[in-house]
Amino acid sequence: FTPLNKRTPGIMPGNVIYWYGRHKSKKTWLMLHMALYFYFMGYRVLFFTREMSIEELHWRISAIMLGIPLDDFNKGNVTQIGEDTVRDIMKEFLDSGRLIFSEDMDGLPGYKVEVEDVQPDIVLHDYWKGMADDLMEDSKISEKSAVDRTIDRLVKFHMKCKTPVFICGHANREGDKGRGRSGVEHAWSDHIVRRVHAAIRVVKSPDASKIGLVINAGRAVPEDIAFTLDGHLCSGFGNELQVDPSWIFTSEDSATASKDSAGRNKEKEPPAMSASATLRAGVFRGFKKRK
Numbered sequence: 001f002t003p004l005n006k007r008t009p010g011i012m013p014g015n016v017i018y019w020y021g022r023h024k025s026k027k028t029w030l031m032l033h034m035a036l037y038f039y040f041m042g043y044r045v046l047f048f049t050r051e052m053s054i055e056e057l058h059w060r061i062s063a064i065m066l067g068i069p070l071d072d073f074n075k076g077n078v079t080q081i082g083e084d085t086v087r088d089i090m091k092e093f094l095d096s097g098r099l100i101f102s103e104d105m106d107g108l109p110g111y112k113v114e115v116e117d118v119q120p121d122i123v124l125h126d127y128w129k130g131m132a133d134d135l136m137e138d139s140k141i142s143e144k145s146a147v148d149r150t151i152d153r154l155v156k157f158h159m160k161c162k163t164p165v166f167i168c169g170h171a172n173r174e175g176d177k178g179r180g181r182s183g184v185e186h187a188w189s190d191h192i193v194r195r196v197h198a199a200i201r202v203v204k205s206p207d208a209s210k211i212g213l214v215i216n217a218g219r220a221v222p223e224d225i226a227f228t229l230d231g232h233l234c235s236g237f238g239n240e241l242q243v244d245p246s247w248i249f250t251s252e253d254s255a256t257a258s259k260d261s262a263g264r265n266k267e268k269e270p271p272a273m274s275a276s277a278t279l280r281a282g283v284f285r286g287f288k289k290r291k
Contacts (some may be wrong), residue, residue, distance in 0.1 A: 001213070002240055003227045009114055009220055010196075011122075013162035016155050018192060020169040021202030026211055026231060027168050028052070030202065031124050034166065035099065035240045037121050044098045046120035048111065050130035054101045062086045063234045070233040107134030108153055120163060128154065128167035129188060147188040155195045171201060185216075193217040203248050204231060210241065212248035 004010075011017070021027050028051070033249040038045050049057055063073045066082050072254050080085075093099045100118055104110045108131045115123060132150040136143060158165050170187040186192050186199070193199040198218035204211055226245040230236040 001227065001229075003225050007222050008122060009247050011164050012197075014159040015164040015197045016158050016195070017164070017166050018169060018196040018199045019202055020171050020186065020199065021204070022171050025202045025204040026208075026233075026251050027202050028126055029060065029064075029233065029237065030211070031126055031166065031168055032057065032064065036061065036064065039093075039099045042098075043121040044100075044119070046100050046102065046115065046123045048102050048104060048114075048125040048128075050103070050105065050125075050127040052126075054103060054122070057101060058207050060092065062090070064237070065089050065233050069235065071258070073234070075132060075198075105130070105134065107131050107138070108150055108249045110242060112157055115157075115161065115163065123158075123163060123164065123165040125167045127169075129169055132188070144189045144191075148191045151189075167196075197221075205247060208232075210243070210247070212245055213243075214248060 004161070016101060019030065029049070033046050035045050041113070047057070061071050065086060066073060066078065068078070068082070072078070072218065102114050102118075104114050106113075111125075111131060128150075132143070132146040135141070135146040135150055136224050139146075141149075154165075154167070169192070171185045172187040185201070193216065194216075198221045199216040201214040201216045202211060203214065209231050211229045213227055213229065215225040219221060226248055228241045228243050228245050228248070230241055231238045
């Protein structure tokens with residue numbers, strides 16, 4: 001993404017980059033968007049999923065690749081050319097061996113084994129907190145202790161193997177008014193941001209047409225960066241928009257007021273716009289493929 005390209009050294013070996021946001025803020029779509037971008041740059045990508053099946057991810061990838069409105073895709077309004085295109089792309093993924101999905105649920109030990117076995121250039125984990133949940137089940141420790149211990153070990157592992165990773169998490173309600181500027185909005189533990197190399201808040205606009213990215217914390221990343229991406233699924237998704245990012249810090253209040261008003265008037269809210277995603281996304285510069 002251009003704002004990050006201009007003001008950061010880029011993705012470096014061993015970086016742990018944390019993307020987080022409220023429920024339904026299109027975080028998984030963003031993670032898939034980045035996975036595809038890295039894939040088409042020639043990198044070997046390992047994508048961990050704990051919240052949805054690999055088949056569901058393949059469905060989303062197909063919608064992204066076709067770049068048609070998601071509602072049309074879900075209803076089967078796809079041309080024969082579109083079907084052939086998806087079939088060819090999926091075969092390319094399989095034959096190349098450079099886009100690997102994993103449903104590993106063996107906690108951090110299983111995660112490490114998979115990374116060491118696959119030897120990817122970059123890793124994405126759609127719900128890393130699942131590894132802390134596994135630790136809680138095994139050792140009966142508190143949630144915060146499990147999260148703190150897991151993030152410490154995750155950062156240590158990636159610094160050792162020199163493979164960068166994007167991990168995805170949640171924002172809590174306490175930080176809604178800050179919209180990425182508050183230090184208390186990280187769900188589970190604020191220790192997370194003390195360990196990661198960058199924490200990026202994902203904010204969805206009330207009409208779902210835009211996604212805001214806000215640098216909440218980082219080591220070599222300025223914390224005053226905020227910018228806007230196209231949020232339409234799946235046409236244009238992820239492209240940078242030349243708009244004032246100030247909406248990011250006011251949209252939650254607007255959404256809450258709108259919801260309250262609709263409740264008082266007993267009216268149904270209009271459905272969110274649904275459309276599909278192209279593959280043009282920026283990326284932090286400076287990342288070199290491991291030999």
